[in-house]
Amino acid sequence: MFSFELEATCGAARAGIFMTPHGPLPTPVFAPVGTQATVKAVEPRELRELGATLVLSNTYHLYMRPGDELVRDMGGLHRFMAWDRPMLTDSGGFQVFSLGELRQIDAHGVTFRSHLDGSVHRFTPEKSIQIQHNLGADIIMCFDECPPPLEREVVRAACERTHAWARACLDEHVRSGDPHRQALFGIVQGGIFEDLRAESVETLVALDFPGYAIGGLAVGETKPQMLLTLEQTVPVLPADKPRYLMGVGSPEDLVNGVARGIDIFDCVLPTRVARNGSALTRRGRINMRNLQYATDSAPIEEGCTCYACANFSRAYVRHLVKAGEILAHQLLSLHNLHLLLTLMREMRAAIMDGTFPDYAQEFLANYQPTGKKAKAPPVA
């Protein structure tokens, strides 16, 4: 269980298969995010139809509501949300650190107040792993500290804590979990500092995790800083283990990440921008509220084969967005996920064919990043 086989490489880009108890996970792969045990506005059968193979759900949110013990008693997260393919849970760390003044960190964990009712809770490495055992995802994550990536001394302290907590997570997983049922991934921290990243990799690799995440990116650094950090960090990671870039997922980031050797991605972006009335396309993001679409009979994206584009006009989608109709969220979420999942499949095929550099270059040449118009992610 949890073997990782590389099928092809093309420069730094890799095509592989990660075996899980819920079936093979072809990589590179993008995981839609189902924060509260549902990918917002998308049915599990639709995720399947879109070709999604991995779904991420959030430990913090499910611990809060409906409670991880309830999910366990209902047969685990797969059964609860009717998703029978591979699943990943985060550790809850990112969410509790995002609570700002509602949380207090110490050497052994984080005490925080619920964003729902203000009640006091405490996450430790052990607690995070226990919750993730109850949820039962195939891939679970170490409880880490995710600091602002630009302040060296803050990052260094967070690394030390992250490393101590990684050992505690591993111990708890071995003690009370089943490493054949759930693979615990380590999370590399180190901000934008090459030496700290290298040191973090070295420390975690000594613990021999079945996969490694790169955490603490896409949370404040510039795009060039993020890409440089990937270029510095990925080469020192073991080649025979999957590499997961957490929380990243714009179309250009996926291409740039794969080009630098990343295997797994997740992001709320495609479904969040959908609910804001925007569509991702191969040329960039478009706001469906724009008046220019009012009488536009073309689909959201010409040439797209998703259900939304095969059946509806931009004029109709704009009407739904303007009228506040739920179907707008449904159709735009389907389209945006379709684009990212198709992109991942195309990149995998290009890696297998040895044509990935051309593919990536052409994609990026056509793509206009949103840049300053992109909204910052909300807290928690």
Next chain:
Amino acid sequence: MFSFELEATCGAARAGIFMTPHGPLPTPVFAPVGTQATVKAVEPRELRELGATLVLSNTYHLYMRPGDELVRDMGGLHRFMAWDRPMLTDSGGFQVFSLGELRQIDAHGVTFRSHLDGSVHRFTPEKSIQIQHNLGADIIMCFDECPPPLEREVVRAACERTHAWARACLDEHVRSGDPHRQALFGIVQGGIFEDLRAESVETLVALDFPGYAIGGLAVGETKPQMLLTLEQTVPVLPADKPRYLMGVGSPEDLVNGVARGIDIFDCVLPTRVARNGSALTRRGRINMRNLQYATDSAPIEEGCTCYACANFSRAYVRHLVKAGEILAHQLLSLHNLHLLLTLMREMRAAIMDGTFPDYAQEFLANYQPTGKKAKAPPVA
């Protein structure tokens, strides 16, 4: 085009087929309501999968947004919302009368302010028909006045206006429409008064519409008053034309309506109660927020074959409702529509088999109406 063939009767209940330019419409039939050119939270392919054959959309809402001329320019309502089966539009009358102080009625029409931006508009019988021509539904409705059903003098005056407007609608339809493409139904008014209903039927039947609606019910009278009015009105309607009970659609109302000879129904109830977190079942309505469902692994309704019941527990649906997830609206809407559409198919089969009275009796014996807990419909 628009022929109506009766296939079987069983007491007053009838099974028929109404031919439309978008295919045959087996009756009795329930039409899900797509107020703003979408049945809320349900994709057209899902409506098809549920076996929906007729969808209603609202003239008032589409006139306001995105505008009936835009819908016409986009190829008509069928194409705009990707629904290729029969469709029905109301006249806008019910909505503009519901605007209360925002509207003023005179002999020739209604002047009103938009609920969206306060702008002033005017509907006349001619205007309503012109809008419905632009929308292009298979079945269109006369612009009528729908008064409170219990005040005789108010009802009498509304009948006179309704009859004059019915003539004006028919004239406009013949003048500028295509009666082979769109069937204009007359609407019988008369409140709970047998003689006024009979007079309304007589007046409208003289105009020879291809179908007749019973309007002005389910807007203030008691259930026994509604059923008595059906028993008094249906027998005087022509047997060879479809009969449409407007705005009615709880499970028990559908059974009671079919038992009294109604062929067509529409109602927002199944999708509206879904968005309020409630499920319709064969035993009555249940509020999925109830604590008792928190750890209930049973489906919403035992024995139901809909997508929601085949895949998800009450515990999961409750979680979605409590967490405010869109998927709650999707799953409950699918389930509620599935129940009503299945009910209609079962009633049709029972009429064909000659077992309808037993079927209706058994259904009503098991069903617990919501009674006073039911919410009044909102304005417009």
